[in-house]
Amino acid sequence: MAIEITIQKLAKLSGVSTRTLRYYDDIGLLKPARVNSSSYRIYGQAEVDLLQQILFYRELGFKLEVIKEMVTAEDFDYKRALAEHHEALMMKRQQLDVMITTVNKTIDAMNGGVQMSNKEKFEGFKNNMIADNEQQYGQEIRLNYGDGTVDASNKKVQQMTELQYEEVQALEQEVKDLLKLAMADGQADSEIAQRAADTHKRWLMYYWPQYSKEAHAGLAEMYVADERFTSYYDIEQPGIAKLLRDAILIYTGKSN
């Protein structure tokens, strides 16, 4: 006959805690098949199966409330939900990427011996925060919406665009910073130089439809062969373009 399992058995079976199962009962996500005379929760095969689905979607990062809809609503629009969820995940990753980039830069700044005072460190931030504070005290703060170039109709889009822009800028700066550090010993296979190549790739992928090692290596050659590119990097310090090329060649395995 039908299987009947208690809460702990189900917990061990599925790898979640009994607390979780009680919680799912509370919020109506997964009710036991029945309760016995002592109010013990008894689960059957159907509940085991349902729990599998629930845990599957939980792993995808869906909220329990959404999962509840999924498994109860008869005509749930999975495609739309998945598409939206995908978008949300991509955004999260975008934000994470910005954080990671900034953390990297901060680490580099600390290691690079560019001893910045706390004050200097936060200069940039500060400028954003208090522009001409003396004048602005007491009067209303007006926000800068630019000259209508930004489509304000969708705040979410706006934020994303800004984030993307920020990340591109950050990546480009990171490449330059790393290269400057790598110039210390000039070794293209140093860890720093290789990180520069990797960051350069990440930056590149914002613009290039398909990344390929060949194209990346080809571009690297151009950095040295074509004066227009060379000057772009060498303007701060001669030899940077060449170092970047060599680093990329090693990175892409095209160095020979």
Add this chain to the structure above:
Amino acid sequence: MAIEITIQKLAKLSGVSTRTLRYYDDIGLLKPARVNSSSYRIYGQAEVDLLQQILFYRELGFKLEVIKEMVTAEDFDYKRALAEHHEALMMKRQQLDVMITTVNKTIDAMNGGVQMSNKEKFEGFKNNMIADNEQQYGQEIRLNYGDGTVDASNKKVQQMTELQYEEVQALEQEVKDLLKLAMADGQADSEIAQRAADTHKRWLMYYWPQYSKEAHAGLAEMYVADERFTSYYDIEQPGIAKLLRDAILIYTGKSN
């Protein structure tokens, strides 16, 4: 003399809410310089500076408790904290990547799939994914070094499935083909050129979490403004990059 600002001024100045400032006071993260006779919080220059540091680290994703240590402890080990934090962020991203991959696979399964019951669907997922994941993570990742072949790492980085990857490549080829055709008369507002722009958008949406006209137009400008990108498209025929840019500007309504 020293500046004295109330809670709301500081809030507007720094872009956080007054609630946040009160909360920071509560948890001892940022105490006002003093309170006046009516218990109003009064902040000075030192607090403004401190808040900047706090917000800087908050943007990096640090928890407030850690930030509190940072700004209070005299001998805080920033390097270690940053390294650990970096580690944690990378793990988060890893988890996100797995989620994104799985969501993509699920979408694929639903699109390509016959009508399945929820149960069947789930079974299918489970099996497919286990197999797939074993392939993906169970064994070492082998990269394609063959000449002319596209590096598989791009696919990996974008967490795409085979299906999606093929679609992206098809779109990219289509953009190029359409552009070549459009070069016949070189009109950016021709139907063909506009179709190229539209295809370019569809392609783009595989890479960007959010499409926005502004970002699209911005990217188009880059294609021409920065020689490093121009070469990607112009390599087959000079003028293609510019045509694409103009087409996109018209497409996005940013042409003037």
Add this chain to the structure above:
DNA sequence: ATATAGATTGACGTAACGTCAAGGTCAACA
């Protein structure tokens, strides 16, 4: 004098449980 803006301290809500706490239930063993 009064309207309005701005300040204060509570206090509840959030997501998905972890972690006790106090107290019933069941099978087994002395």
Add this chain to the structure above:
DNA sequence: TGTTGACCTTGACGTTACGTCAATCTATAT
């Protein structure tokens, strides 16, 4: 039969970083 230990139950508080009222007091402008 009594007891022990494993297992069950229902609370209820803690977590993170605030958002959002609510009730009440203070400051400023007309």
